[in-house]
Amino acid sequence: MRIEQDLKLGFKDVLFRPKRSNLKSRSQVELTRDFTFKHSGRQWSGVPVIAANMDSVGSFKMGKVLAEHGCLTAIHKHYTVADWAAFVAESETKTLNNVMVSTGTSDADFQKTQDIMALSDEFVFICIDIANGYSEHLVEYVQRVRAAFPDKVISAGNVVTGDMVEELILAGADIVKVGIGPGSVCTTRVKTGVGYPQLSAIIECADAAHGLGGRIIGDGGCSCAGDVSKAFGGGADFVMLGGMLAGHTESGGEVIEQDGKQFMKFYGMSSESAMAKHSGGVAKYRAAEGKTVLLPFRGTVNDTISDILGGVRSTCTYVGAAQLKELTKRTTFIRVQEQENNVFGKE
Ligand code: 5GP
Secondary structure, eight states: OOOOOSSOOOOEEEEEEEOOOOOOOOOOBBEEEEEEEETTTTEEEEEOOOOOOOOOOOOOHHHHHHTTTTTTEEEOOOOOOOHHHHHHHHHHHHHHHHHHEEEOOHHHHHHHHHHHHTTTTTTTTTEEEEEEETHHHHHHHHHHHHOOOSSEEEEOOOOOOOHHHHHHHHHHHHSSEEEESSOBBHHHHHHHHOOHHHHHHHHHHHHHHTTTTTEEEEESSSSSSSHHHHHHHHTEEEEEESGGGGGGGGGGGEEEEEEEEEEEEETTBBBBBHHHHHHHHOOOTTTOBEEEEEEEEOHHHHHHHHHHHHHHHHHHHHOOOOGGGTTTOOOEEEOOOOSSSSOOOOO
């Protein structure tokens, strides 16, 4: 047994140190980034915020609306090929360029991904997603998908350490998805004791990925726009959001009325709710590693995403970054033991 003594940090452990800046207004900040990806050689321009591939977040409706903001949506893997065909028929190029086709790692998943990708040349991204990205099977699967789709951008995860980031990039991933345990409806840390504070995971994994020309997605743990900025400041190329984009018209859940108020169900993809819906219940050998919550219904996601992007722009003005790309270079984090003042309650 070994203990690593250096303290790992989460978003709540730091704040940005403000820096002199000649930016007058947040309207001068450019959030669009231009990427050319390592293996596929593909170029993509957009605002690198991604709706999570959860079935109460990453819906087709979410994909359409977020594409209008330049953002990405990882569409959850429970739509059928026929659903995808209908989506392709009604969608503009911009929407198709800004959705990620999510997949697990079984043979059936592989076949389904091939069937979906065959529906349109406009798809750019494939998101290979399993809870524990440390499995050798994931590495082999990434190699297989890379061989089948040499010119598509492949994201693979989830992992939290540099060694595994490097292995996935060398296997053919353009992007590695980073995060084990930080999610708002994740119970992995409680059920297994496994995890890694998300800001440190991002900082360490970004360093490993960038050294090889790869990219990372900071996935999970953002509870406010400031956390999204901290993820970018730590070196995340993309930031994936679940809970912050859940509970909206586009999130793909039912609105529930209770005591005259409206709510929407939000649940982890390994929760009992998800397993009951998609796999006929929790298999005997495993425990649910996600929870189900009721969120106040928040209407359309347009205001929420504008608010998040406005927050990130504002961070950039505080540290003098004219473009989102510069944010990490302009970032000095200070370790803190306080965050916001909650004397009148939380926002
Ligand atoms: P959030 O933005 O809500 O904090 O985190 C979203 C992320 O949580 C997702 O992108 C995914 O990586 C992770 N996640 C989603 N569902 C589950 C689950 O049931 N269990 C665990 N461990 N993680 C989940």
